[in-house]
Amino acid sequence: MTKLLLAVSAPVLALVAAFAITSLVLAAAGDPVMDVWSQILSWPERRNLANIIDNATVLYLSGIAVAIGFRMNLFNIGVDGQYRVAAFTAAVVAGEAWLPGYLNTALAIVCAMAVGAVWAGIAGVLRATRGVSEVISTIMLNAIATAVVAYLLRKVAVRAEGSNAIGTKKIQESSQIPNIGIGDGPGQEVYGFVVIAVLVGFAYWFVLNKTRFGFDLRATGRSTTAAVASGIRITRMTVAAMLISGAVAGLVGLPILFGESFQYGSTFQSGLGFAGIAIALLGRNHPIGVAVGALLFAFLDEQSNPLQILVGVSPDIVAITQGVIVLTVVISYEIVRRYGVRLEQQAVARALTHDRAQREEVPA
Amino acid sequence: MAEGAQAEAATGSVTVRLRGIGKRFPGVIANDDINIDVRRGTIHAIVGENGAGKSTLMKILYGVQPPDSGTIEINDQQVTLHSPADAIKAGVGMVFQHFMLADNLTVLENVVLGAERLHGIGGEARAEIQRISDSYGLGIDPDRLVEELGVGARQRVEILKVLYRGAQIVILDEPTAVLVPQEVDELFGNLQELKREGLSVIFISHKLDEVLSVADEITVIRRGTTVRTVTPHEVTARQLAELMVGSELPSPSTETSTVTDELLLSVQGLGLPAPEGRPLLQDITFDIHRGEVLGIAGVEGNGQAELVETIMGMRTGATGTIRLQDRDLSPLSTRERREGGIGYIPEDRHRHGLLLDAPLWENRILGHQTREPNVRGPLIDKGAARADTERIISEYDVRTPGPDVLARALSGGNQQKLIVGREMSGDPVLLIAAHPTRGVDVGAQAAIWDHIKNARRQGLAVLLISADLDELIGLSDRIEVILRGRLVGSFDPSQVTPEQLGSAMTGAGPEVAA
Amino acid sequence: GDDSDSGSDSGGGSAGGGDETTSASSDIKVGMAYDVGGRGDQSFNDSAAAGLDKAKDEFGFDADESEATDGEAESAREERLVTFAEAGYDPIIAVGFAYAESVGKVAAQYPDTHFAIIDDSSLADTPNVASLVFAEEQGSFLVGAAAALKSEAGHIGFVGGVETPLIQKFQAGYEAGAKEVNPDITIDVTYLSQPPDFSGFGDPAKGKTAAEGMYQNGADIVYHAAGGSGGGVFEAAADAGAKAIGVDSDQYNTADPSVQDVIMTSMLKNVDVAVYNYLSEVNDGNFPTGVTTYDLKVDGVGYSTSGGQIDDIVDKLDAYKQQIIDGDITVPTEPAS
């Protein structure tokens, strides 16, 4: 009961602190504090709600991809590059339409996951066999992914008449994933891919907490040395974790691809991998926590978008809020954690003194 | 000697006077109304159970933690110690229970750290270290990396650190736990030297015979309070133990042999090449039968850890053969070896035995991820694992509120009991036990010994590695001595003395053909 | 930001906007959605802003602005346009081809609102969208010719910000113009980044290094189509004592005095003219639709002469210009290789 209360109070405290700090910044800059908050905290309209869910879906997948690595002490900065090569691959495969309808979709998704996995796997293998820090290798692989995709995109690109954007072939309608309506108006529908994202979240939770493999992965993350002694093969786990992380990263761009843009082009959303790091950290690698983090970030992004038009304040302020939230959340969780540990130790100590009291009685 | 010391102690003035020291941690009273006088030029021992509050008291005297109540007087001056810096200034030096050394720095750097004002960090400091090392016979090379040093040398570096700062009061928290008898003797020689120079030594140990032989005065602490201060000639080890815990001093003793003819583990010509330099293991050959305990004695760092890890399959590149119940182990992974019936109590429970931030029931699964009752197919069976953890908790007397507590919250002794219980589960045929009772108090120690003996009676083979020679002699059916990666002697525990073992371990004694 | 002061007070009452201005007044509210960088980017967003400002002054429009953030979602662009449309802004101008998808969708949702999009003509058939496009290759042709005429080494360079089809148009025109004058001329080409990495438009350090390399390799004139990285190109030119060519607006006028002299000419892409023309038609009560191409013929693109460094070759350049207008020369829109 107290635990639940603590668990809830921590994020609330963090949000309040973050809002206070942002307000200070706004006030210092002479911007209208109340107007900003009344816009950001207003209840979103149906279509904005749809946008929030859509963006959260994408961010969620990215967060989960990062979280898988974190669970094993691997810092996958490379989700950015992984989702890019994967989304491009999926777009090409789906655009070519070698298979009919949803078979085509399925093939594209599988290819995306495979390519994402391979791209991340390079870092995994380098770490496992050559001891190269995945932090460096994934940074490098991000840049390499950009160059390779740019090159290949130019090779396969089609350009619509009169457009300056280039992209892959459009995916035919029968292979697109239908959106789910949440209202009747225009734009009031969310990606059908949201279902897949939920499934991914569930699978993440299930595999990690309920399976032997997940146990091994978490054990390795907690203590490499203890994991080795227990019979876990670290090199294999490292590669496996990176492969899985990369496979999920491969899904990141797909909601957009199959639900909105239907092609990969130069305006395809970028930077999702880095957002995923913040969201995984915010959600403390927990499937529900990451979902909350993704929704929160998507909410702030969506609600701040019209700030400039309606209130005349640069929406960049929200980036400050987001960063501050990441910090305040961990600080308040840390405070709560210390408190929890103390509670636990008290319980241990109580049990201990109780035992001793009993022991004393026997010889006496 | 004891009498001489006694005479000195009587005349020595009090350098440290602790009065009414109290310290509470959340839910625990670590120290409560502690009163101790330490005299100049004496060795003052402090004994007590695990968790009695000895280390806490010493940390208070060294300024690491502030006391909640009570006063500290040093040389008749009342002092308030806010940090170790204050304590050092007051002339106190401390060698901690767990070494406080930075592995990747040189001895010189470790020694001068924090005391750069004295002799700088260069040549002058080096000369001073050399001087101290020579005059106390510590034999320390200031320019070696600490990670290259063995345990004994590290201990001496710790002492050198204290001397370098010109400490008048030297605290040694369990300095002998990891030393072989010869090293202990050397250490005690050093302590006598310090004593002669007029220093006061505060010395903590669980080994009561040591305490009796070296101390001038002994203070017993129980549950955070000083019970009594005695002199060595007033008490026997047994009486001391009773003062500590109110129960008898247990000692391992071999009962009737249960060794059978059935060969269980056969190690032939085992070698482990090193990337550079001398091989870590060389031509190791031995057999263990059902119901037999084979003890391995050796100074730490002579290949024990490597031997264990090679048998467990945690190291690659080994040569020679290892057969368990006629099955060749070499192609098997660590997990397959564990599944084949090897139980493993690792030397360093924090590094190799536990997930400190996971609950006990998850720690129950660790190392047994593929076996009943923890898993069903590829899935973890949390309910069954918890239930089995409860069983271990009650059978092995693990003091904890329940199986959902984090392993970190348990004291070392209780962590160890959990590990022993876990490794005895699943009916192992071979138990590899490395220092199974290190740092564990007398009560828990006896319980662990009993468990090992019981299992042996039922046919378990045990490979026992220990730095505690009494434990080795008491439990083993045969003792092999390991030196520089080779087995250099085989002893019958009923015939051998700790001193004989000690000289074989250091390469000083006559080798006995295996 | 204070850049939209004019708009923030109008957010409350659109009707009241008219009374306070004594000169021209209008109840038209213009919504302006910029690409990344927005007003003040010293580049093509700024140029669009200049057109808007001029129209505002002249016709007394109300206007509000909003800019894209880097790497944002498609829905964010869409939402920006919808916010304008919902709040009754009409017309709404989208600056940059990245808005093409969004304008297509939103225009269909709000058939009574009028939209304009710059740098894209894929929505030519949508009834409530005006497409404002430029013949960048034609303007680039002329500065390419100028470079070839002025180059003593017979060796010039081109620094592109990000290798997109749009920037390749600049390159294509430039190369064609230079080759027209001197078929044997050597042209070094470097792009600073590849999409979707758009850092090449904002990394003057890379611009400088690339241009430096060209000057030291023997080039004496470098043309940049690299947005904010162009500042680095000018610096390199100043260090090398060589010349550079600006882009989009007359950069001689906006550059720092220390590098002003190296800017021989600039390729003008008169986004301001396009925006202004569009708005003045709106003021007249017509909402243009379909594609309007701003090319040499209508002075939608061109070259600048501030600083007087190319006064001696203006005749020749004007001759080329006429040839292009007459159709005697067709300028390619994609690089040769």
Place this chain on the structure above:
Amino acid sequence: MSVPATATGVTHDAAPPPPRTRRRLSPWVLIAAVPGALLVLAILETITDANDLSSSGTIAATLVATTPIMLAGLGGLWSERAGVVNIGLEGMMILGTYGAGYFGYHHGAWAGVAGAIGMGVVGGLLHAVATVIFGVDHIISGVAINIIALGAVQYLASLTFVGLPGGGSTQSPKIPDVPTLTIGPLSDKLADVEKDDVFFVSQLASLLRALVTNLSSLVIISMLLLVVTWFVLWRTSFGLRLRSCGESPAAAESLGVHVLRYKFVAVLISGGLAGLAGGVLAMVASSNYRDGQTGGRGYIGLAAMIFGNWRPGGLLMGSGLFGYTETLGLRQGGTSVHALLLALAVLALALAVLQVRQGARVAAVVIAGVGVLLFVVYLVLDEVPSEFTGMTPYVITLLVLAFASQRLRMPAADGQVYRKGSAG
């Protein structure tokens, strides 16, 4: 659930027994590296058609490209040597670019330098408060700082630069230049020698010429900072204490070192250096603040530091390699990178031979395979396509790390949160 456990740097999973010898580059290796590299370049320029590999322009540009990365890495070095992982270098660098732009424009060049450092220190302060005082996981704090810094700078720029001549929401006006060093007559002499095309001599001349022509005082200061860092960290008691906080904070505290204070100071210095890195980027490599200018150089700096085994000399080599290959790609990328392929191929084959002698056959085969592949690519292509020249620095860094045997060692307590009173 646990706070996300995190780690950067290199682990020894792959090779359990850590090498026992001291892994310190002898200074002779560093001193020999420069002429050695020049010799290789001289050979390459002779047998391939590349001629920009060692021109003084390339070397000068390399210096400028290297400096911000090196400074960011130096910032990382300070903080990680004290045990605090600093992934927020990128954010602190961003703050530095803004500081240089704002203070440089309003108060002159040196105020810009101070502003860059000051803004970086502000970022460092945030990181220090979060990690040292509140015990926040270092990675989380760093990531948060990167987000906050980017948002803050964009927000500030739109408040402060709009309306200034040449300024706008995405860029500052031009920042005045810091003085540069040129030794005119020597420079001209060396230029003549460079042109003569004498094997090795020209290369040496172009190196020297780059050093005496238009060398920015900030670059000189930065290189001095590298030396100062080495001296302070490895030759003074302050440095010893600071490093001990990264190796074993408990031991340090048990000897009276105020661990948290040292960590705090180290992170502030780290922020200042990263800020200066941003300043150099804004003032030397270009001449104004520009949104998005850092382009991930903070991360590259971190990578260079790890590459350099948490030591100044190694860091210089890592950032130099990166700066050099980036410069080559931006200049005459096609031919220069093409020539590098040959060098890499030869290097790989040599390494393969070495591996065979050490008995590592699998590794040898893999490395030899890569070498042959590179050689084939070299023969097939005349020039490397422009899309690929840009990724040269990343590929080379990755290859070097993968092939150079891994003997990296991070400070033992790097990334661990330390609480006061944990000694003993």
